[in-house]
Amino acid sequence: MGALSTGEAKTSNAAARTEPDPALLTMTGISKSFLGVPVLRDVSFDLRPGEVHVLAGENGAGKSTLMKIAAGVHTDYEGEIALLGLPSRFSSPQDAAARGISVIHQEMSLIDSMSVVDNIFLGRELTRSGTARQWTDRSAQLRKAREFCEQLDLDIDLSRLVEDYSLSVKNRIEIAKALAFNARIFIMDEPTSALSGPEVDKLFGLIRQLKTRGCGIIYITHRMEEIYRIADRITVLRDGRHVGTAPAGQLSEPELIRWMIGRELSRHFPVRRTAIGAVRLEIDGLSVPKPGGTSTTKKSWLVREVSLSVRAGEIVGLAGLEGSGNTDLLRGIFGAYGKLEQGKVAIDGARFEIHSPRRSVQQGLAYLTNDRKGTGLILGLGLAENITLASLEAVSPALWMRRAMEWQVADRHVRALGIRAAGLWQEVATLSGGNQQKVALAKWIETRPGVLLLDEPTRGVDVGSKHEIYELMTQWTKDGFAILMITSEMPELLGLADRIVVMHRGRVTARFGRAEATQEKVLKAAMADEAV
Amino acid sequence: MNETPTAEREILLDVRGPRADTGAPVSGQKSVLRVAFERPWVRALAPLCFVLIIGAVFNAQGSFFKWGTHRDMLRQVSVYGILACGMTLVIITGGIDLAVGSILGVCAVIFSILSIHLGWSAWAAIPLVVLAGTTCGLLSGGMVARFRMQPFIATLAVMVFARGLAKWVSGGQKISSAVLNPDGSYKYVDLPRIFSALDHKILGENIAVVTLIFLACIGLCRVLLAKLRWGRYFYATGGNEEAARLSGIPIQGVKLLAYGMSGLLSAVAGICQAVQEQQGDPEAGSTYELSAIAIVVMGGTSLNGGRGGMLFTLVGAMTIGYLEKILSINAVGEASRLMLTGSIIVAAVLFQRVRK
Structure with a gap:
């Protein structure tokens, strides 16, 4: 090198x-x-x-x-x-x-509610000279901005708000801004x-x-x-x-x-010898539109016509680089985007109408988010409260919370998953990453789901806890759960998944069985543009 | 599965540890004071104790030590306290309800019209007024839950609207026992019995009926928050709305319930206000929403949502109540009283925030 x-x-x-x-x-x-x-x-x-x-x-x-x-x-x-x-x-x-040095962001750094010209000169406004130095010189700014935009072949109204323009134009406005900074x-x-x-x-x-x-x-x-x-x-x-x-x-x-x-598969993964059962989750031609798009604007898609199935006792890996739409697919199935018009989903052979997370939980779906602090746990609540969060009905017959029942449930999971904490009352904010992740998993196992949608189940978790989570997943497949898993760690994907589905730009680009998948093939499919 | 004997033992030992809403990890190395101070309870009670000590020192020739002073304080703080109950529910879900004062005004006016002018019996008037208040609350809740409006804006709109409604219903007049005749003269009617029954001191004149209503509201909301499944929904929604939604919690229902309850309790407060003033004033309850928020915050419930409880609000109400009472028995002028109250609220909240 x-x-x-x-x-x-x-x-x-x-x-x-x-x-x-x-x-x-x-x-x-x-x-x-x-x-x-x-x-x-x-x-x-x-x-x-x-x-x-x-x-x-x-x-x-x-x-x-x-x-x-x-x-x-x-x-x-x-x-x-x-x-x-x-x-x-x-x-x-x-x-x-x-x-x-100028950074053109993935997420735009423009301020939507300000005009194009104000954005271009944001932070280094052109000002008048002499005593009026605090006054911006709007006509000079407009003149200069027009110059930059002409260089970029960008013919737009500079005094309109940035939000009025498409992403492509915004991209070029951002470059015009960089030019104004002499980048x-x-x-x-x-x-x-x-x-x-x-x-x-x-x-x-x-x-x-x-x-x-x-x-x-x-x-x-x-x-x-x-x-x-x-x-x-x-x-x-x-x-x-x-x-x-x-x-x-x-x-x-x-x-x-x-x-x-470049690296070898170094980690050990538990050997799974599970009987693969009947299809538990079946997705047929599911598309997820980008939220917020109205019927008047052109619809853009996060996920486009994806079909796959997961059987009882099986782990299916959903591979893809950032922005490939694999997370959006899981969220879509779970109802986080509300009703979806295109595509069919069946759970245990019965048609499932995607509606809302609440309905999905009731139908036996569980979705572990990839951001346990942001969207997975309620950090201010205790261990027990978080574990029972998705299955409160079971510990509150006739609406009345039974503290003893709740603690019993939580205690069972704390033992089964080996969660290390000072007590069931401990705020989850104060737990380590690995233990927090186990709490999030326990919450979903307690709902006794048929299908587990796991998004990065070992993200930000120490090596020891990672192995424990692998063991747990193995155990759950033995119990007949069907697992659809996203992971950005290649060894984990190849080591755990029975089948691998690769996505790129919202579409499935490849499918591999356990034997035929290699790192090279998966990565190539994750970066390829042609769909299969 | 892995054997974790130490962890299990710890859990077994501590299975009956502190309650969830007081749960703070106990660390061995910290001073006793600091450990105590990590408990929300201690932080909530400290300002109250401070105010009580001030009262004991500046006791206005011993009048602070008379029960009557305390009884009056409790009576005076009750209306604010009832509003603060609903406010606590809303704040725990991560919202705010600015409409409570106006809803109080509407309800006070409607109650007075129904019972004084139209001579309705209390059994008919009270449910109708409570229904009106709840409807106003659900209006805010609907805007927040269904249309995802910011609680501040939605309830601000309802606040303005309800104040207008109060003026419209009353014709801009105070609704009292003096009824305007068509010829311009006044006719005096008797106040219904419900007015004296509620604005009354019982148990040997030792406690006001409105205080008992206030305590009942605290108890009711405490059951909702701490004992019912929906209470957990409230904390979860306020703690992390997206995580709660993705856990299958009906966050729209939670918000409707919170604002609806707030409206219901505002109606109760409106009735209490009307009987105390012996009239329905369309201006009643102006700025009361701010006092209610002050009480909630003084108790230590977090404006960010997800933390707090009804008993904190009870403590907060008493702190604010005693503060006002001590300043008034010492004949501190209104101007100084307001400035002092403002300063002490800031001091108490800063004091409570001192952690770590």
């Missing part, structure tokens, strides 16, 4: 500025930990003027963290950053922006995730224009096809380490995938 990344040598001292082509940005030996967990280890990265440098890697590889350091969001890190060969350390995102380094994190084909073409045209102006673009994407369309060089991160950097022409697709995966 590193043989092809020659940028650092050129810019190691200030004299390097006499070189004809100094790197815009050089990051050397960057390390960063969160709460003692290292997420970046000795990573180096550089960006030259006029190039698109793609940063690739699986979820959790450290791409976003590295870019947040480059953009001044994380300020405590080890290592060196140099801008145009000059050692720099950003004190804040504003500082980084002032020095020409030379653009960090684009999945900028095309919400764009249609022609809109992507427009963005790529714009990127080419930026290149000719000597700007450098760091581009993060999960889409293989885009990487090879736009990249000049590719850097791959894996588990927080720098795997390699290569010109796009010299790195073949299989090689790139190998760089991204």
